[in-house]
Amino acid sequence: MKSLRVSVRAVCYQDDKILLAEHRDERGLWYIIPGGGIQHNETLDQAFARELLEETGGTATMGDILFVREVIADKLETTYLPEHLHQIELFVEANGFQTIETPSQLDKDQIGSVWMPLDQLQDLLFFPQSMVPAFQKREFNGIYQGHIL
Template structure:
């Protein structure tokens, strides 16, 4: 049996930029929002703050859940996700972001963070790519977005 994983991702805007975790692997550069798995007995707000600090060295206030996506690796044509991964991701608004330290535990292949101009999102290898327009317009029309990449 493969457990369902729940994770939280911080959606942090500064002017017309979005804070992204920058990664490099055999695909080249790719980008995701900072965040990760919620640990056993950890609340969503604590996981939000821990993951943000680990991956960006920053702190922010946790706002509202903007949307939820589901990822089921076995239903996708990719070899870059762990086999049998089934993950629910909560994308949460981050407000009042402030740099406080250096990232303490970047993800595998993470080379840094970047404030990415919103107009550049369509040209990046960015996940979830189907949500680029919503991130650019800051309009999230539904909470549950379904199984998307």
Template sequence: MHPLRVSVRAVCYRDDKILLAEHRDDRGLWYIIPGGGIQHNETLDLAFKRELLEETGGEADMGDILFVREVIADELDTTYLPKHLHQIELFVEATNFRQITEASEPDKDQIGTVWMPLDKLPDVLFFPKTMVEALQAKSFDKIYQGHIM
């Protein structure tokens, strides 16, 4: 049996930019919203703060859940996700972002963070790509976005 993984991601805007974790692998540069798995007996707000600090070196206030994404790797045509991964991702509003240090535990292939102009988001390899328009508009019409890449 493969356990369901729950993760939290910090959606942080500054003017017309969004904070992204920048990665590099054989596809070149690609980007995701910073965040990661919630550990056993860890609250959502503690995971939010820990993941943001580990991946960006920053702190922010946790706001509302903006949307939920589900990932079932075995149903996707990709070799880049772990086999049998089933993950629920909670995308949470991050406000009052403050840079306090360097990223302490970046993810595999993560090379840094970037404040990406929202108008450039469609032009880069970004996941989840189906959420680009909603992220650009800062408008989320439904909480559960389904199983998307």
């Protein structure tokens, strides 16, 4: 039986920029919102703080859930995701981001984090690509965004 994975992603804005986890693999550079899986017996706010610190070396105050995205790898035509992955992602606002140390546990293929100008998001290999306009406008219409890339 395959299990459902729940993750939290920290949406950090600073002026006209957004904080992204930067990755490199055979596709070249690609970007995602920092975050990851919630561990057993870990609260949402604990996972938010841990993932942000591990991937960016920073801290922030967890705000409201901006939107929920569902990923089902088996329903995608092509994917770099693990086979049979079914994940619910909670995109949460991050307020007052501060860098406090060097990132401690970068994800596979992650090379760092970067403050990316919002007007460059559409030019990147960024996931979820379909949410670029919402991130740029900082307007999220509806909490559940469904199964999207």
